[in-house]
């Protein structure tokens with residue numbers, strides 16, 4: 774049991790949280806104070822520093838260059854990054870490869886995941902619809918292949934980072 778009475782907050786996790794807090798205060802907050810606004814883009818220099826910290830690969834296995842940590846550690850880090858600039862935590866979220874990895878063949882994992890870890894290959898996704906939020910099973914938008922063209926039927930609501938994403 775840790776000193777604060779929270780058994781799950783191990784010493785290793787506390788160190789991960791504290792490192793993220795220090796990074797946020799030193800590298801994220803000053804940039805956010807200068808740039809945060811409706812059209813602000815995260816500078817590439819900050820993106821490179823996030824990559825150096827390994828934050829694009831928190832949950833990606835070490836064999837692909839990631840930190841190989843779990844969702845709890847991911848939450849600890851993103852909580853700290855969000856304190857400085859919510860958008861920074863949001864682009865870190867673009868990189869965590871859980872859903873991508875499950876459907877990827879091994880040769881694609883080897884090709885793409887190291888690039889994800891370096892912050893070079895980030896995704897955007899449009900899941901939410903006007904009548905669908907948390908309950909993804911009720912998504913109604915459909916994409917049907919018609920000859921050489923995909924025909925989309927339905928509406929989407931959000932696609933954060935669509936303008937900066939690789940996929």
Ligand SMILES: Cc1cc2nc3c(=O)[nH]c(=O)nc-3n(C[C@H](O)[C@H](O)[C@H](O)COP(=O)(O)OP(=O)(O)OC[C@H]3O[C@@H](n4cnc5c(N)ncnc54)[C@H](O)[C@@H]3O)c2cc1C
Pocket residue numbers: 897898899900901905906907908931932933934
């Ligand atoms: C800044 C921002 C950016 C976003 N970017 C994207 C994006 O890029 N792509 C995308 O697809 N979506 C995006 N979203 C949408 C976001 O993912 C949805 O808001 C989210 O899915 C929740 O849906 P909702 O707002 O309709 O809330 P609802 O699903 O209607 O939920 C309302 C409340 O009910 C609770 N609730 C829902 N279901 C249950 C349940 N089964 N049991 C208990 N409680 C429940 C929720 O926790 C919440 O408190 C973004 C939202 C924001 C605010």
